Amino acid sequence: MRAIRRTISETEALDRAPQPRPDKIGARTEKFAHHWDRLIERWSREFGSSFVEDYAFAGTERHRVLHRRVYDGRIEVTEHRIRVHNLPESFCGLRIVQLSDIHHGLFLPFHAVLDAVELANRLQPDVIALTGDFVTYSRAYIEPVAAILGTLRARHGVFAVLGNHDFRVGAEGVARALRHEGIEVLRNRHTIIRHGGHTLPIAGIDDLWYSADLPRALRGIRADSATVLLSHNPQIIRRAAYYRVSLVLSGHTHGGQVRLPFAGSIFGRSPERMRFKSGWDRLGPTQIYVSRGIGTVVLPVRVRCPAEIPHLHLQPHDSDRSLPHRPGSEN
Ligand SMILES: [Fe+2]
Known part of the structure; x- marks a missing residue:
């Protein structure tokens, strides 16, 4: 202040x-x-x-x-320790930095995106998760935002999924621009990161309102494996819990964006969006972190809801025990 x-x-x-x-x-x-x-x-x-x-x-x-x-x-960097079942020993302490809802455009200019990227890089994360809505309405911002995000650095890689605004503007164009900058775009598939003889799957799905296919993204992942899922929309939580995903990283809600005293948030007021709107939560075996994101939509303002870069520290669960098999998985 x-x-x-x-x-x-x-x-x-x-x-x-x-x-x-x-x-x-x-x-x-x-x-x-x-x-x-x-x-x-x-x-x-x-x-x-x-x-x-x-x-x-x-x-x-x-x-x-x-x-x-x-x-x-x-931009508030929020620190969270998340205990994950069956987290491989080599990934204990894995740090994930999440950037969501950048919405590069008139409301969030080039230098503001640059600041967010610099802040993320300063944290020297192991993994960077980009959870969609890179642009808002215009194709003109796709390549500039991809170029800045191409300067992100993380030990195990930078992974992205697309948001509803990216689909509206042009999903193929956004994905192509990000790939061109060395960012791995997870469209209903997963990738494996390896460290110290252990592996950790990171899955990603398309936006829930468009072509999300969670079973396809998880196909081939061992049932007892800890899994991180990137999904722009947090409403995937119920399906993710059914498939026993360990941790979901989402955005989309902007945390409500404008939180007025007594009246609450202007955005995300419908009953199904009241929960899983911001921060950490869990449903059954699945934990979720919903970022407030960086940019804004509709109004170029945030009120009592600052932009956020979550910095997640993964830790093994204290009482680790094998969970029931994931439906439709190999074993
Ligand atoms: Fe958004």
Whole structure:
């Protein structure tokens, strides 16, 4: 909060400094941007949000510099220890960093994506999971966002699944651009990571509203194997529990995005979306982590719901015992 207050005072200092005289249209735009900034600033103070302030500073080049300076503070890196049944010994302590719902576009500019990627790389993770919605409405942002994500680094690899917005914009195009940057896109299939003589399957499915096929993604994985599943939509949890997936990583909900005092969140209010909307939960043998994500939709704001990079530390389960076989698996 201190960093944000300092930023505001710096903005005011810059406002008082002599400015080049803008032309007529430029002056009106500048005036509008100024009022808009003040409005968002006041709103954010009212509701205790700080992410909205990032956008208040995103309007002009001068503000972009300030926005960049405070951005790291605006993405919350959340740390979680997750105990997984049958986790192979070599993967005890495996660290997964999740980036979800980037929504690169007008609401989340290039440098903001870059900041999120830098923050993720600084954690030096073993695995990076990208859980969909890389873009929102426009194809124009596919290659730029893929290019930035191509700079992500993780010991065992960077894996991605597609979200509903990616399908709307062009699933093939998004998948191709990510693959071109060395990111493994899991479309109803799994991959195996290997370490110290042990293996850990990482499965991924297409978006639930489009062509998700969980049995196909899990085909060939041993029934007693710990499995991580990437699914953009957390509503896969019931099916994942049926197939005894160990851990699901999801996004899609943006954590509600705008959480008003007393009224609750504006997004994700339907009963089936109230649960599994944000954070850790479990259903039967399956644990899930739902990230609040990075970007926004509909409105370029977050209120009391900051952007999030989950940093998950996998640990063996204390009372490990063999679970019943996964339906349809090999053994
Ligand atoms: Fe999204």
